[in-house]
Amino acid sequence: MKRFGLGLAALLVGGSSLQAQVVNGGFESPFCSFICINTTVTGWTNYGSIDHIGSLWQAASGNSSIDMNGDFRGGIGQVVTGLTAGRTYDLSFIMSKNPVLASADMDVLWLTANPGANFFTAAPGTLFNYTGSNSSTNMLWTARNTSFVATATSMFLGFRSQELGARGDIRAGAALDDVFLTPGAVSIVPEPTTNALLAGGLFAMFALYRRRRTLR
Template identity: 40%
Template sequence: MRYILALTAAGAALALPAGANAAAFVNGSFESGVAPGTYTTVAGGDSSSITGWTATGNSVDYIGSYWQAQDGGRSIDLNGNAQGGIEQTFDTVAGTLYNVTFWLAGNTDGAPVTKSVLVGATGNAGQLFTFDSSSFDKTNMGWAQYTYNFVAQGASTTLSFGSQDAGAYGAALDNVSLLTGGGVPEPATWGLMILGFGGIGAVMRRRRDARASIA
């Protein structure tokens, strides 16, 4: 029985996808980066001002003290001078399901009242999320949590948040987190599992043969 348990444990360990407990994803609450002061506008293509993230589209506003963050002291307005977004590329395991949670609010300084954000990941369909900012202000942003799921298509994935609103008053984004959610096994993983089960079967056959010889 000890041999069977050992083989089972070894097979299970081999079958677990690398990085099953976490992904190489950083700065989900935007606390690391240049000091934004009240706020600072980050132009599209800038990959150094907000650690780990690249601004896309026209620009985003990197918010400091301008309004209440959901987590820590910083957040993002996905519209800087005009429609923008942010994205981050990180290591993933192909075939693994990932769960992205994030918080949205809205810049209440101007229209539209309902802010729209398209969230996407490499090789996966994007999903549109909206936030109604009509009842809130800078001291009470009304942050709400949302979830987006994707299955990694390769060894790296780009996660993106893109404003769908024109103008300078977009959705606010904060506290993005990434967890694995029990992915679809890769072909290599299935192979390791089959090898493990084959080893268990071989041990059981040898033990039966040994008992038959003694009898």
């Protein structure tokens, strides 16, 4: 009976083992030596104008980060797959700003689909502000986090600059690095198909257990 219990536990854990992941959340691919203007970053879609930063300033980790304003206001996003509808997900990232600015704003979008051409007109997301006397050699990166509920098995995650040049330089914005998405602690009731598979697996295991006891 102990083995049956262990098998049941394995089935229950296996039913929730899939986890969504942000692709290239550290922006390390492709490699950027100094500053790469309007470069397409692996796994992400660019909107407006962004700069892929290499050694121009200190990254939060690794070699690279993102300036949310390139030649003008920009943004970056990707469709995250492998989500469980109804589950809460915790988003964490590291934020700073282009050192030429006194402060910088950006908002985070969590949408059911890629907004495409409507990226900059989509409803306001969760707003984040950075204020600090940083420099290219000491960016004073700060951890930020928020949470979202998935309403589908895939969702669009986007970061959108709110710097329009009013603070002095349209070519400077918030800085972004180390984006991670992790499942929240709240358990979610499995979908009907998952329930059916789980029930079938439990039945097969119980039948095998009964058969082995009969043969003894």
